[in-house]
Amino acid sequence: MAERLNGERLAAALETVTFSMRPSLQELPAGMLALGIGDAASQGIALNCKNSGKYRSLSAWLWAMDADERRALQEKARSQAITHIAIEDFSLDSCFAWLLFSSGETQGLDQWVRYIDQWEQGFYLDGDNVSDSAACLHTVFAHARLHAAQTAAHHYDADLLRDGFIRCLKLLTAFINHTLEPLQGIQSLPSADYLAAQAALAYEYQLYQLAIERAVTCQLLVEQADSRRKMLVDALFLNEQNPSGLFKIFARNDRIHSWSKNGFTLLGIYRQQQQGTGNDMVISVDPKSGLSLQSLWQALEAEENRRWAGQRPCNNPRPLHSYAGVPNAPDQPWWDDAGRYTLLGAPKTLANTGEPGSKLSWWNDVLPLIWQQGFVDYLQPCLTRVDEADMPAGGQKQVCAWRWNQPDARLQQTDTSSYLTSTPSFEAWLAGCSQPLMPTTPSALPAADHYEAQWQGDVLIVSHQQGVTLFSRSPDNPALAELLTVAKRIATLSDEYAQFLRQTREIFKKWPQQLRQHTGTIEDKQWEEEIFALRVNALNVLNSTDTLFASAQQNRLSEMLQRQWGLHEQRGSLFAQVDRLDALMRDAIARQNSRRHRIYGSLFSALGMGIAASHVWEPVRDILTTNEYEWQLLLFKHPDTTPQQLAEIAGQSAHFELISLIVFLAFGLLGFILFWFFDIRSQEE
Template sequence: MPLHDNTWAHLVFEWDPQARDAAAGTVLIGLGDSNDDRQSSGVALNHKGYRQAQYGSVSELIVRADQQQWARWRQKLPDPQHLQRVIIEDFSPDTCLALLLFLQHLEPAGTAPPLSEPWLAYISAWESGIYLDGDTVERSAACLLSALGHAYLPEHTSTNNSWVREGLINCLALLAAMMEANPQPTAGIEPLHTRQYSQAVASLGYERQLYRQVLQRALTCQLLVDLADGRRQTVVDALFINEASPSGMLKILARTDRQHTWTRNGFGLLAIYRPQEAGSGNDMVVSLDPVQGTRLDALWHRLEQRENDAWHGLRPRETPRFLESYRLPGSHQLRPEAPTQPWYDDQGRHTLIAAPKRLPTGEPGTRLDWHNDILPAVWECYFSRYLPPAIVPFSVPALAGRTGGKSIRVFRHHQAALADPSIDPMMRMIDTPTFHAWLAANSNPALVVKSPADLPAADSYHSAWYGDILAVSHRHGVTLYCRQDDQAQLDILLGATVAVADASQAYDSFLTRSSQQLDDWLNDLLESQQSGYRQGKIRHLSQWTEMILHTKAQALKAVNHSSLLGSDALHNRLTENLSCQWGLSEQRRALIEQIDRLDELMRQAIAKRQEKRQRVYGALFSALGLGVAANHIWQPIKEIKTVNLYEWQLMMFKENPGPSLEDMQAIAADAAQYEIYTLVILLVFGFIGFVLFWFFDVSAKEE
């Protein structure tokens, strides 16, 4: 049907993922229940849960539907003019092609253009989760359509549906242009000179940027997922994301991400949690890349069991949703225990598992929590269930009381007699970062791993192989994993581990004892500086020197690196790595440097204290010296100005008549006055000497 036809003008387009019933003149695409369309006035086009046959997409349902089904649809919509409303759940390629095909089939015979089978197969594969276009997403028709469609989704819920019409019309225009220019979609889309194509390419660039940002906050790990035969498992990279805004390209960008995956095969398992869509059935989704041939049967059964337990026997079962996993063998009927809203099973393929939708009462169909139920279920099904009996803890009685404050754990790989190691699932996991992180968590008393979210960060531990023994160390301890039974090698590495742990404990004990002493020294130094160096317990340099030498000797004794070296190369390698991981060498150097800096500061404080004392003494002696000198100069002058002892004796005994009492009193008063002058001169010149010495001494030192 041409996009400029007047048929589009009168249509109302709505986006409602929760729609279930189709009113007269309405078509639901990807929504509702196609099995109950007899009771509905409109048409519900939904291939999911279709009882009569299995289809990979809504488009395939429309093309492959039998005559009876088409008779029922044409009874409700005889021609395109009777269609008034289209309700969609997304702008996916299947939604667009299904709308075009449905309207074309409603046209009178002979007026509809021929069907493109390659495009039908291509879009059905995309709807089934199969991506056929390789790593160059810019040449993928499905990726271009998805990116363009998601560009029209509003950031917030809106009652205005004008964006639905604009987005769907542009997606239909892009699909029609690509189908006309590219008969084989898997050959790659050549560039188109249309506005919609340019907008789609720009949206792809935006989706790449969004993926990089999401990847920085996402949780990744490796898991053992069942292959289709159910007997074997393969290692896949898993990506767990809390998605705030929908992304049309997240799934494809994750599956084609060779750079950030350990397997270099993209993320084979993608788990998405959308809190803002709680209850819609799209809030918790776990999917696999179907091309890798893996299945999630175990997870589906585990979640259904958890769901039943969470409802405590009250799970609604009145009107069960049709699901392949609950179908009675050889029948279109469901088993009696089928719930109203089960966990979706991807039509029995178990490559996509989605949460139950809302119940008819409006209550959420699930009582499971993402963090407390879904993530632990994934961890149990695809990691922890493979641990026993392959990975078993090994008790080392010799370690009792000799761990030096560190947690030391030992695990061994148990291989059944006559078993082929190549089919042991855990043998393919021992080199993965997830297994190393799990080993690190086992020697960390603060961690209990119940889900991938509990694994320690990759930069918090160090792992290295020492022959057939893997050592995973972190600041709390070390875990040794023995791939083969080699008791001699294990004893060597355990000896190295215990030696470094003991050294670490000795170092910690020294720090505990010396930290208070260092604090006292710092406080003494600060008090001395704040009080002008007049206070402080440490007053003599010899006393301080003796104390600092004793402290350095204790620090060197606490961690003597040379005593950790042995004659075995693996012993020395592990010793070196643990010393670095537990920070012995670096912390010892830092401590010695801290002591040296404190030593220098304290020596400067003591030196300044002594220097100030010496300057005070010098100033006092200078004042005394200048005062004495001034007194010597003043004495002759005083002798001239006053009657000295010799002259007073002559006056008393030689003069006749002798001096009168009044003259004697005047002479005494004059002598007393000059004595006062002498004292004043002594004090003044003493003060001048003190000031001059203090001033010139300080100025000279500054210069």
């Protein structure tokens, strides 16, 4: 189609204009124009629909001006040359408002005005394919340009701001030249900025995919506006670190991760880095859903009043639809979306003291309140707990049971509270009921892979490692009592088996320690008595509880719980563990006995070898030395033997006595070594 707007001409008019990012600017000097900010009474030009309070977008405000208002604005613009433009963003509305103001072009743009006005009010009308949406493409492109204009010190470069605004303006003119009906979608354009917008869209969607994995999701009931009817919706709560321009759009059109396949209608976003701005805690519903968060707003305000304990500042109240005409209204209440209650924002910082306007914490107060309002308050009046009176105390496995106290939950009803019983959030809540701490916030719900949920007839069974919860969707269901008996019996068996395992662990700790510290003091008989007692306890564990029941439904529950808690394999390996323990301990005792046998045997072997060697050495010594008898003969035959000769004979005898001792010790050592290393009875396999 023919080009309606000349983007190059519009861009050329801004080449000599400086830009700044000043969201809180009020007073404008002559020669300055502000988009979406500023006081209309200033000398400069403030294009700010917030001053009127009637319009949600600059585009609709400018479009709806009558002839006199338009003429006055044009005269003010002609009276001063615009040299500086202050902006709060590069949004689609800001760019289109500048286009309307600077070009004066209005013919044929009425559908674009309505489209942008709806976008500013939170309505997304383009369908599931966001890559064809003019609003989505322009928004992500604007976010990318704004990020590029930011310096490392988190300030904005004036030249990069001007370049970013001009490129966003050119992209918008390309969209308008492409079609006058934005809801028909934007097809591929031969433009570098269009390709950059598609790349930015892919980047933002990747951020969403990463964020959704860490987000908290659940299902809640939310009231319709001006009605007591309630809708079951998917809710998503996220701690947002990197702001995304299209997170809401992606979430509300997410057919993959939402349980209902209708997207996440309710969103809760927490931005800790924006504390005090009113954007740190934001809860919203899709404006197209026709839902209202008025009850939640009232609950939040009531909780704020309770926390402030009568000290809530009310000297300079912020204008708010909900507090119109109300005396002593708070200075900083929760934002009510001008009475529409589709978007709730946290109170801002108090202007006078700099103190936070809210006493509530996101994780500890706001989320539990949302959960209470949208889940617990609707569900708990319809449930009756049936196991509290006879619950055993002190068991490791928790058993819990609920029954529906209203007409059968499967029947069509005007009260939608029963719809909650079909949701994953209800299953997760049931799993939490049989855990040490019942969840009071969606962030505390057990993950889906931490429990198993299974319907058996009209009874929902939710089991996990800590216990099991039963729920009957009909008020009078005899099967619930039967299954509750099964669950308690298997839980008791599991607790007894856990106690037996603790006993075996203590034995494993005690006996090896005794073997190390008191070598030789443990007798086989002592261990036989201990292992006999252990076998008796194992038999008691196996036979204390009957796991076979009369009905197939009861047996299915028994099998499921035994498998979930590991009793199937544990029962089969119970005696195997005892036998293994017995074998290990007997082997350890045998090792101790073998060591003792080796020590004693080596000592006796050394003594025997020494004595034997002495007996063998005795005749040899007699041959080599002069014994007492030979001495006497020598003295008798040779009476002239000198004392020196006698001394030599005595020294020789003493020398051979020392040799005898050495022979005894050497052969004793040899006997010790031979027995220690080569005794067959002491060798290990």
